[in-house]
Amino acid sequence: MLRQIIAITLKELKIVWLDREALALLFAMPMFFILVMSLALQGVFEAGTKERPVEVLVVNTDGGPLAEQVIGDLKGVEGLTLIEKAGGIPLNLETAEALIRRGEYPLALSFGAGFSKRVLHAQGVSESEKATVTLISDPATHLQLLASVKGMIRSTIERRILTATLPQRLSRALENAAGGISLGTFDSNKEEQVRGMVGDTAKNPADDSVVFVNTSPTGYSSGRRPTATEQNVPAYTIFGVFFIVLTLASSFLREKQDGTFQRLLTAPLSKAALLIGKLLPYYVVNLIQIALMFAVGTFLFDMTLGNGPALILVSLALAAAANGLGLLVAALGKTEAQVNSLSVLLSITLAALGGMMVPAFVMPGFMKTLSLVTPHAWALAGYHDVIIRGLGLAGILPETGVLLGFAVLFFAGALWRFRFD
């Protein structure tokens, strides 16, 4: 019996050994996952820490010292990196918004004109006359990250305003105190009185002088924040759409193994008709998949879909890219093991790299750049444009164009490598 077991084991090992590509993928797959997931998730676990600071654009039109002091304080805050210039030129509001729109940075902090003057002379002024600090963020910014950064910025500003206005407030308090306070007669009772006054001020140091405004770049729909559904539904839809790669590639392989592909080739139909006929159902399945996912988001979680035609256009391009990749895997995979491993490897690695599991902007710089070579990242950007940023057809043309470019690239590669015999 032992000999039989050994014989079977050796035979299986030989079969596995002979399918070198599948074997390589077997080892490459977990390595890729470890590499990509660790690097991608690094952002989530470390975003906003000393090791992985969040980059915040700063626009300073104050003209006074206070904004400069706040910026100086913020530079000392662990987990934030302030970007004050682009191409050597101090940032203005338009440039900062454009950089956010391009997805290069998630946030911008703007100190309005006369910030210092307004803070220091805020006593009794109306809301419209108060100093403003505006935090401009991409509506698609990860909510937890945004909340954490906002907290850091706000507390730093409040501390600085407290420090800046303390002498003024103290002096005012002392002037207003009944009978005045003379240092010579400064008894323990009066000390308590002053402490009380300063303490009151410290409770809400910026409330009287600063208005914090949260907004999105111009052109995006109002500063509405995405819900968890609006974040997750597009990402996991894209993730799911690319699983068609496995189904599609396996279907081609099965047809070849069963001999039905040969039979189709002997029928009076062109190779193009054969391929289109084979691909079309999977394309339709992808579209149904997308419709179903968004229907779940809409009907179960009240997700808003934005511009319909734009959403459809992104979906059509996304499904084309996924089908193209499926055909490419079908062309490259010679055995079932190869097709399975390659499909799973691509589906999961590209999804992680493309920001389906974590937002791309929290990834390290090179990973962020690398994410742009995945159709996933562009599809997600397209969906976010429509659903979260409220853009229409014109707004999603770049993403759609890139997705179609991926589709063309995949199909061209597949046709180059595809064996019809």
Place this chain on the structure above:
Amino acid sequence: MAGLREPIVSVEHLRKSFGDVEVVKGVTFQIPRGGFFGLLGPNGAGKTTTIGMLTGLVEPTGGRILIDGNDFFQKPLLSKAKMGFVPQALALYPTLCALDNLTFFARLYGLRKGRLKERITAVLDLVGLADRADQTVDTFSHGMKRRLNIAVGLLHEPDLLILDEPTVGVDTQSRNAILETLEGLNRSGVTILYTTHYIEEAEKLCHRVGIMDQGKMMALDTPAALVRDLGTGIVSMEFNATPDEALLSAIGQIGSFRAVDEQSKQLRLETKHPDRAGREVLDLMDKRAGLLKTMDIIEPNLETVFIHLTGRYLRN
């Protein structure tokens, strides 16, 4: 339009190489309209590659194929429309029922509505699967799958039916049913090109046969002419001990023997009159009781023609 006597298939100097290995070496043959042509040869003879080139699955390295007068590679779709192909593999969708399989392939060949239903009914009747139309293929026996495989090739009523080993692995009953179907089709005017390594099938069905071995067409004629011109009977003997030189010399007087295998102690004698030779061998054995273990006498047929041409059995 091609006349009745004109060949529906004309293969000229067809060659195919895979890398440095030439697997089909300048094969030439013709099949007249309404003919039943058998391509015989052992596994690896180049039959399937030749069929592959005829059906457009394999691109030839050289040579020419004319289907009904048209160059196959210049007018592939027209040529393919004229032929039905029954591959050696059971090229069916196992999870679909027979009807769905037939409907799919019928649509592929442009059949629609009434004509589609009519043809599906006709082919199901022809292969005896009318009562199994709604059953999924994976519940079929091997023989039933083979018959459905043939039915698919007949859906569009092709002028030329090409079958690659259609009876491999089927039981006798299904084999007979398949062979009867093919005979009937041929009688109704369908030209049939058929590859097999079952000699009895070729002898029974084929008007002409081509014998292939190692990529070459070794002989090409009617079965009767091949047997008449090239066929020799065979007396195959197995001994309990190696025959001595005197016995071998005596047997050599009866006919020419091809081989004596020292280990298996076998001897094959080729002669035009195997019955008479067998009797003479038995006479010689009278004086050597217990030496002869078994003796088989094979009358001249296509198998012996193949052995004569190649020195090997067809099924090896």
